[in-house]
Each structure stands twice: as structure tokens, then as C-alpha cells.
Amino acid sequence: xxxxTINGGRRRVDVEPDTPLLFVLRDTLGMTGTKYGCGIxxxxxxxxxxxxxxxxxxxxxxxxxxxxxxQTIDAIEEDDVGRRVVEAWVDLQVPQCGYCQSGxxxxxxxxxxxxxxxxxxxxxxxxxxxxRCGTYNMIADAIRKAAG
Amino acid sequence: MDTRSIxxxxxxxxxxxxxxxxxxVFVLGAVLPMRKGFAQAQGAAEGPAAIAAKPGTKVSAFLxxxxxxxxxxxxxxxxxxxxxxxxxxxxxxxxxxxxxxxxVVECAPPGPDYALVNGIRMTGGSYSTRSSxxxxxxxxxTARDMFLRAGAARLKxxxxxxxxxxxxxxxxxxxxxxxxxxxxxxxxxxxxxxNVPLRDEKSFRYxxxxxxxxxxxxxxxxxxxxxxxxxxxGMLFAAVVHAPFFGTEPQSIANxxxxxxxxxxxxxxxLPGAVAVTANSWWRARKAVEALDVTWSxxxxxxxxxxxxxxxxxxxxxxxxxxxxxxxxxEEEGDADTxxxxxxxxxxxxxxxxxxxHAQMEPPSALAQFAADGSLDVWLPNQMPELFQKVAxxxxxxxxxxxxxxxxILGGFFGRHFVYGPANPFPQAILLAKATGxxxxxxxxxxxxxxxxxxxxxxxxxxxxxxxxxxxxxxxxARTVGEGPLGxxxxxxxxxxxxxxxxxxKPYAIPNRRMEYVKLAxxxxxxxxxxxxxxxxxxxxxxxxxxxxxxGGHDPFEYRMKLVEKSQRHxxxxxxxxxxxxxxxxxxxxxxxxxRARGVALxxxxxxxxxxxxxxSLDGDGVRVHNLWIAFDPGxxxxxAIVKAQVQSAAALGLSAALVEQVVYGKGVRRDQNYDTYxxxxxxxxxxxxxEIVESGAPMGGVxxxxxxxxxxxxVNAVAALTGKRVRSLPLANTSxxxx
Numbered sequence: 001x002x003x004x005t006i007n008g009g010r011r012r013v014d015v016e017p018d019t020p021l022l023f024v025l026r027d028t029l030g031m032t033g034t035k036y037g038c039g040i041x042x043x044x045x046x047x048x049x050x051x052x053x054x055x056x057x058x059x060x061x062x063x064x065x066x067x068x069x070x071q072t073i074d075a076i077e078e079d080d081v082g083r084r085v086v087e088a089w090v091d092l093q094v095p096q097c098g099y100c101q102s103g104x105x106x107x108x109x110x111x112x113x114x115x116x117x118x119x120x121x122x123x124x125x126x127x128x129x130x131x132r133c134g135t136y137n138m139i140a141d142a143i144r145k146a147a148g
Numbered sequence: 149m150d151t152r153s154i155x156x157x158x159x160x161x162x163x164x165x166x167x168x169x170x171x172x173v174f175v176l177g178a179v180l181p182m183r184k185g186f187a188q189a190q191g192a193a194e195g196p197a198a199i200a201a202k203p204g205t206k207v208s209a210f211l212x213x214x215x216x217x218x219x220x221x222x223x224x225x226x227x228x229x230x231x232x233x234x235x236x237x238x239x240x241x242x243x244x245x246x247x248x249x250x251x252v253v254e255c256a257p258p259g260p261d262y263a264l265v266n267g268i269r270m271t272g273g274s275y276s277t278r279s280s281x282x283x284x285x286x287x288x289x290t291a292r293d294m295f296l297r298a299g300a301a302r303l304k305x306x307x308x309x310x311x312x313x314x315x316x317x318x319x320x321x322x323x324x325x326x327x328x329x330x331x332x333x334x335x336x337x338x339x340x341x342x343n344v345p346l347r348d349e350k351s352f353r354y355x356x357x358x359x360x361x362x363x364x365x366x367x368x369x370x371x372x373x374x375x376x377x378x379x380x381x382g383m384l385f386a387a388v389v390h391a392p393f394f395g396t397e398p399q400s401i402a403n404x405x406x407x408x409x410x411x412x413x414x415x416x417x418x419l420p421g422a423v424a425v426t427a428n429s430w431w432r433a434r435k436a437v438e439a440l441d442v443t444w445s446x447x448x449x450x451x452x453x454x455x456x457x458x459x460x461x462x463x464x465x466x467x468x469x470x471x472x473x474x475x476x477x478x479e480e481e482g483d484a485d486t487x488x489x490x491x492x493x494x495x496x497x498x499x500x501x502x503x504x505x506h507a508q509m510e511p512p513s514a515l516a517q518f519a520a521d522g523s524l525d526v527w528l529p530n531q532m533p534e535l536f537q538k539v540a541x542x543x544x545x546x547x548x549x550x551x552x553x554x555x556x557i558l559g560g561f562f563g564r565h566f567v568y569g570p571a572n573p574f575p576q577a578i579l580l581a582k583a584t585g586x587x588x589x590x591x592x593x594x595x596x597x598x599x600x601x602x603x604x605x606x607x608x609x610x611x612x613x614x615x616x617x618x619x620x621x622x623x624x625x626a627r628t629v630g631e632g633p634l635g636x637x638x639x640x641x642x643x644x645x646x647x648x649x650x651x652x653x654k655p656y657a658i659p660n661r662r663m664e665y666v667k668l669a670x671x672x673x674x675x676x677x678x679x680x681x682x683x684x685x686x687x688x689x690x691x692x693x694x695x696x697x698x699x700g701g702h703d704p705f706e707y708r709m710k711l712v713e714k715s716q717r718h719x720x721x722x723x724x725x726x727x728x729x730x731x732x733x734x735x736x737x738x739x740x741x742x743x744r745a746r747g748v749a750l751x752x753x754x755x756x757x758x759x760x761x762x763x764x765s766l767d768g769d770g771v772r773v774h775n776l777w778i779a780f781d782p783g784x785x786x787x788x789a790i791v792k793a794q795v796q797s798a799a800a801l802g803l804s805a806a807l808v809e810q811v812v813y814g815k816g817v818r819r820d821q822n823y824d825t826y827x828x829x830x831x832x833x834x835x836x837x838x839x840e841i842v843e844s845g846a847p848m849g850g851v852x853x854x855x856x857x858x859x860x861x862x863x864v865n866a867v868a869a870l871t872g873k874r875v876r877s878l879p880l881a882n883t884s885x886x887x888x
Binding site: 095 | 228368369371373374376377432509510511558560561797799800803804829832
């Protein structure tokens with residue numbers, strides 16, 4: 001059994017130690033808000049926060065997490081910054097197909113926690129998740145809006 | 149190379165057909181007449197009593213209104229980011245008199261009532277809104293009339309004394325009110341009236357307004373559920389590995405026992421063209437299936453649905469280029485031969501574009517569950533529920549009416565989710581559910597998706613143009629060699645419109661034209677891809693037209709203006725895009741960070757018209773696109789915010805194809821297996837995109853795809869303005885622009 005802290009709760013899971021967090025979330029815990037996109041940390045659809053930092057959960061073995069706190073999209077509105085990001089996403093109507101947006105919202109929330117007033121360069125450096133609908137400009141606008 | 153040509157589309161192989169051997173009678177085109185056998189089969193599946201006189205007229209097939217006055221709209225269309233669910237709610241809500249924000253919209257199950265795209269049902273071809281708009285308005289009005297009549301009966305007053313307001317029937321004289329929910333049981337018993345008058349367009353509250361999309365909050369919080377997120381009790385997860393060469397089969401598995409002993413593994417399976425492992429998590433299934441030591445059958449010679457170990461996309465392109473078969477006339481006007489003979493100058497150029505993946509962010513999946521009575525539920529990404537129902541039934545050995553198709557929202561589609569034979573996971577899910585006696589969810593890894601997605605076809609076109617002594621074009625000819633998905637899957641032919649669209653039916657007054665088409669079948673599984681033939685053909689034509697203008701000594705923008713001078717619609721679009729960009733200037737000119745230049749292109753895709761200007765600079769040896777300005781005329785619209793978002797999204801995909809995308813085959817297999825090497829547009833490459841909607845009042849055209857085709861030629865024409873280098877193939881990443 002491996003124990004991890006997810007969205008404030010301790011969860012015990014019976015999986016192999018090299019299992020990526022993404023599949024513990026999706027398959028073992030049924031938390032499907034976090035998305036599988038590429039499995040090689042290239043697209044960012046699986047982004048979660050680990051101690052407030054954006055990480056790509058498809059390449060994060062469950063046994064490497066230890067006592068770090070995982071936050072996922074499922075509880076994003078319980079986070080003050082996350083809630084602001086979601087409201088900006090809704091106000092600016094960012095998502096199209098929406099599949100990458102769980103990861104985009106998590107990456108944006110992590111950015112704003114670290115850098116509350118990001119410059120365009122900060123946004124470019126932090127927001128490397130792919131979006132096949134091409135909502136990149138709306139994402140950047142929404143981050144600026146959430147920053148206030 | 150051993151690529152067989154199918155002469156003029158006369159041969160339709162069943163594996164390559166959506167609908168079996170008789171698919172040839174089914175023709176899509178400017179109109180989409182219904183295929184009789186298909187319609188009858190679908191009708192029979194529902195039982196004669198269920199068939200409304202006409203699709204889109206049976207109110208109860210579309211609306212569920214509950215006692216608490218909540219409203220569910222069963223949509224004929226699948227939502228995949230294009231905003232159709234919101235558009236439908238606006239359209240129905242306007243006439244029904246219900247705030248669209250109160251609608252819950254779901255994709256309807258299979259049924260004849262939803263065959264609104266000229267007699268069939270599909271989400272594609274940018275058809276959804278333009279095909280259904282009048283029908284869905286009428287449906288809303290018809291339903292409202294039923295609530296008024298039910299209210300009149302309940303309140304024992306005349307219908308004329310009643311009005312409605314946001315789902316409530318009101319008798320103003322007495323102050324009495326009844327919600328639609330309270331009246332629904334009675335209202336749905338009434339016979340729908342015919343020709344209920346529609347609301348005056350001047351009084352629209354929802355249509356033509358930038359109404360917020362209904363699914364945005366769920367998509368911003370992880371609550372939206374896609375096919376890949378579906379779950380049922382007792383479900384097994386399955387991962388697959390496909391044959392390395394298309395058309396080969398698994399023969400034996402050396403280490404089956406070891407794989408079966410891996411944690412969580414349920415069973416190891418052989419499938420047509422693939423092996424699979426079922427397990428209690430997808431990660432465990434994937435680890436086991438990728439550990440299998442499989443012996444595959446030897447690759448066959450390249451043919452139809454077989455790819456040999458020596459196949460390459462370069463050789464395929466050479467096959468298209470060197471083809472000398474006589475072409476079929478796709479468009480003929482005047483006398484191009486004589487004009488060429490009398491020309492002061494003749495110019496020629498060859499253009500080509502590569503195979504492309506859809507690369508939608510949601511990997512394909514399917515969940516199949518047999519019920520105790522032998523019937524089947526399938527949850528799967530799809531753009532044609534009735535067709536998937538038929539193929540699922542055939543796979544399971546059931547009748548279509550024994551298969552319940554569930555169509556969750558799509559994590560991007562761009563043409564990915566039609567029936568493409570071995571490129572669909574749902575037959576695997578059905579076979580595995582049958583084999584295990586358990587519900588099974590198959591998910592393809594990203595690698596399996598890149599290796600097995602059906603592809604936008606590679607294509608090649610040679611152009612010639614005749615110029616007179618004044619540098620004016622007197623004739624243009626084009627010869628397109630390749631194959632389109634309409635011909636392959638819908639039997640459209642002999643000239644496949646999806647292979648030549650964008651090269652024919654141009655708005656330009658060029659008196660002599662001869663456009664021809666040679667069908668050369670791809671061994672590769674081909675697909676519809678956002679804007680289909682337009683995705684490359686408008687690049688070919690508009691690139692060449694720039695060459696024609698320059699060869700005649702004309703500015704490309706001014707020359708286009710001259711060639712469309714008799715079409716006010718196109719002149720308006722060109723004027724609009726010029727104004728949007730601050731006035732036309734080709735350049736090069738100095739700007740922040742160095743020299744820039746601009747290119748322009750017109751396109752006429754899917755019943756709409758676009759004019760696009762791109763602004764570029766050089767960034768090392770590559771191109772940086774700074775701005776895209778797009779004037780877009782779809783005739784008339786339902787939601788300006790959604791229309792703009794769709795044009796911006798299509799432009800991003802067009803730019804992705806222009807700059808970086810390509811599927812490369814070498815030694816019989818695809819080179820790229822994931823986003824690390826199959827490049828798509830990143831944030832870094834994303835320009836500003838400004839869109840202006842022009843509502844000319846022309847018949848309503850498509851919205852989802854038309855923003856794409858103008859972008860690649862506008863970018864390439866801008867590159868020519870900047871560097872003098874004419875790029876005639878995509879992606880631009882393949883061409884050195886600094887002459888190195």
C-alpha cells in the first residue's frame with residue numbers, strides 16, 4: 001500500500017510503485033478530471049500541482065511523491081487562486097473541446113501562485129501545455145484577467 | 149512501388165466503405181441526398197410507429213421538459229468544442245421562449261428523427277447549423293404552440309389570451325401562470341400544428357447574440373466527461389498494440405503466460421491486426437501488452453489496406469507526381485488549350501502537401517457492455533451515431549436496434565471520429581467484451597493513435613497559367629492526382645469533390661479553365677481532416693495565383709480585387725480584411741524586431757467565404773507569423789462569439805499545418821509516434837488572430853472549418869513577399885528560407 005495526500009485527504013492505494021500518479025487518479029481512484037494526453041510529459045493535459053508546483057502526472061511515479069501535497073482539477077475551486085482562474089476561464093469562454101483545459105487551469109493556477117502578476121514572458125515560460133483547438137490567446141488573456 | 153489505382157472510383161471495397169458494398173449510391177456534395185437503403189434501415193430499426201413524417205418535426209424526440217421545468221434538448225449533433233450544443237439551445241430556446249442557459253443538451257441516441265443533414269445524420273462538413281437552423285427554429289415554435297394550447301385547455305381560455313415568458317404560459321387577464329413543466333404531459337399529447345409562425349428576427353433575444361457556451365464551466369473544472377472517462381461497474385481496462393505494418397496479423401505470442409501473470413492482468417487477446425491485454429487498470433494493461441513478444445505475419449506488397457516494408461511517403465508523392473493517366477474533367481470553361489497557345493507567357497508550378505494526423509488531444513477509446521438480454525451498450529467518440537450503431541451491430545452479431553450508442557462530448561475531433569475501419573477502437577471493445585464476458589473500455593495509447601489514425605491524404609497538383617501581353621491571366625489549368633475521403637467512404641465520383649474542392653469553383657473571372665482529377669488510391673487509411681480537400685487545395689491554388697499575379701507584374705491583393713470585380717461579396721471581404729489589417733501593404737517593411745511582409749488569400753469553403761491576410765517575419769531559418777486577419781462571411785450566424793472562436797481555432801490548425809505538421813512514412817511505418825516529434829502548433833507559434841464577421845445575407849454557410857484554408861496560402865504568400873522564395877510544399881519547416 002502506498003499513501004498519498006490528494007486534495008487534502010490521505011489516500012491508500014494498492015499499486016506498483018512505478019505507477020504514474022495519472023493512472024492512480026484515473027483508474028484506481030476514479031478521478032477522471034485529470035486527463036491522459038500523451039504519457040510522455042509532452043502535452044500537459046495531465047498537469048496537477050505538487051506542493052503548489054505544476055507537474056505532469058503521467059511521468060510522476062506514485063512512490064516518488066512521499067509526503068508532498070497533490071492538488072488536482074477536481075478540487076480546484078476550493079483553492080483561492082484556482083477559483084479565480086476558473087472564473088476567468090468562464091468569463092473569457094476559454095475552452096473549446098476542453099480536453100486540455102484541466103491541465104491548462106492547473107498550470108495557470110501554479111503560475112499565479114508563484115508569480116501573482118506574470119509578465120507575457122512569464123506566461124510564455126509557464127504555459128507550455130498543448131491545445132489542439134488553438135485557445136492559446138484566450139488562455140493568456142484569462143491568466144491576465146485572473147491576475148487582476 | 150505497387151500502388152494500385154482504382155479507375156474513377158468505380159470500385160468500392162467493402163472494408164473501405166462506410167456502408168458496405170452498395171455505398172456508391174450515397175452521394176455527398178453541394179446537396180446531400182439521402183441514401184434510401186440507409187434511411188429505410190434506420191427507420192425500420194426504430195419501428196414504423198416511431199417514425200415522424202419528417203426528421204426534426206417530432207417534438208418529444210428533441211425535448212424533455214420535467215415537472216421542475218428543467219429542460220433537456222436531445223441534439224442531433226455531437227459536441228466537440230464547436231459550440232453546437234449552445235447554438236442548438238439558442239435556436240430552439242428563441243422560438244420555444246426558454247432561456248438557453250436553462251437547457252441541458254445531450255447528443256441524442258440513434259433514430260430517424262435526427263437525420264437533419266439532407267436526410268442523414270452526421271456532425272461534420274460544417275453542416276450542423278446551416279442544415280438544421282430552420283428546422284430547429286420551427287421545432288421550438290411548434291413546441292411553444294403546444295404549450296400554449298395545453299395551457300388554454302387547462303385554464304379554459306382561448307389561446308389568443310395567452311403569452312409565454314421563459315418557459316411559463318401566462319394568462320395576463322387573470323394573472324394565472326403555468327410552467328412548461330406543469331403542462332408537459334398534456335402538451336406532448338397534442339398533435340403538433342403545421343406552419344406555426346416564427347418569431348420576427350428583429351425581436352431575437354438569443355439568436356445572433358454572443359451567448360455563453362453551456363459547457364464552459366464543466367470544461368474548466370474537470371467535470372466534463374469524455375468517452376475516455378466513462379465507467380461502468382465491473383469494467384475491465386484494455387490496452388492494445390497494433391501490427392507494425394498495416395494489414396499484418398498477430399501469429400503467435402511467445403510470452404503469453406508471463407504477461408498473464410503480471411499484476412492485475414485478466415487476459416491476453418489476439419484481435420484483427422492487433423493484440424490486447426485486459427486488466428484492472430489501464431496502466432497495468434498497457435505495461436503487459438507492451439511486454440508481449442508477438443510474431444506478426446509478413447508485410448504484404450503495398451496495395452489497398454496493406455503497406456509493404458518498403459513503402460514511403462516520398463515514394464507515394466513521386467507516384468502522384470509522375471502519374472500520366474488521363475484525368476477526368478473536374479471543371480471546364482472556355483478553351484484553355486487555345487489560350488495557352490496564344491499566350492505571351494506561360495507559367496507552371498507543382499504543389500503538394502503531406503499526410504496529416506488529427507492529433508486531437510483525447511486519445512480514442514470505447515466502452516462496450518453487453519446486457520443480460522444480449523443487447524449492447526457502447527460509449528464512444530463518433531460523428532455519426534446511426535452508422536456506428538450499424539457497424540457495432542455487425543461486429544457483435546446483433547441487429548442495430550439491439551445496440552445503444554452513447555455519444556459523449558469529444559476531446560477534439562477535426563474529422564477523426566468517422567468510421568475508418570481499423571482506425572476505430574470500438575470493434576476491439578466489442579470483441580473484448582464478448583471474449584471476457586465483462587464490460588471493457590479500450591483506450592489507445594498516444595503512440596498507437598499516431599501510428600493508426602486515419603490520415604489527411606497526401607496530394608499533388610500541377611498548374612499552368614497563360615498570361616497575355618498585358619500580364620493578365622487568360623487561362624488556368626490544374627491537374628490533381630490523389631484520393632479524397634468522400635470518394636473512398638461515400639462513393640462520391642467519378643470526380644471526388646473532396647479531392648478537388650478549393651481548386652474548382654473559384655470566384656475569379658478567368659475565362660478559360662480546365663481542372664482535371666486523377667484518382668490514385670492511397671494504401672494508407674485516409675480521413676476527413678478539418679476542411680478536408682480545402683486544407684491543402686486552397687494553399688495550392690492561392691499560392692499559384694500569387695505567382696500568376698506577380699508574373700504579370702501585379703500586386704497580389706489588387707489583382708485578386710480585379711479578378712473578383714463582378715462579385716460584390718468577395719470585394720467586400722477583401723476590403724474588410726484590408727481594413728482590419730490597417731490597409732493592405734505587401735512589404736517587406738521594417739517593423740519591431742526586423743523586416744515583415746504580408747500575404748493574402750481568398751477561400752470559399754463549405755458555403756462560406758473568407759479573406760485572410762498573414763503577417764510574417766523570419767526567425768532564424770523559420771517563419772514567425774505575427775498576425776492573422778480574417779474576414780469571414782458565412783451568410784448569417786447564430787452566435788458571433790462561437791463563430792469567432794471557431795474561425796480562430798480553425799486558423800490555428802491551418803497555421804499548424806502550414807508551419808510544422810506532417811506524417812512521414814519510411815520503410816513501411818510512420819516516423820512519429822507522439823507529440824515530441826509529431827509537431828503541432830505551440831503557444832510560442834501562436835499569432836494574434838483578428839476576425840471580422842460579415843453577414844452578407846447569402847444562404848447560411850459552414851462555420852467550423854472555413855477559417856482554415858486561407859491561412860496556409862496567406863502565410864506562404866507572405867513568405868514569398870518577404871524572402872522572394874516561393875514555397876510550394878508544406879510544411880514550411882521542410883524548406884530552408886535563408887537559402888542555406
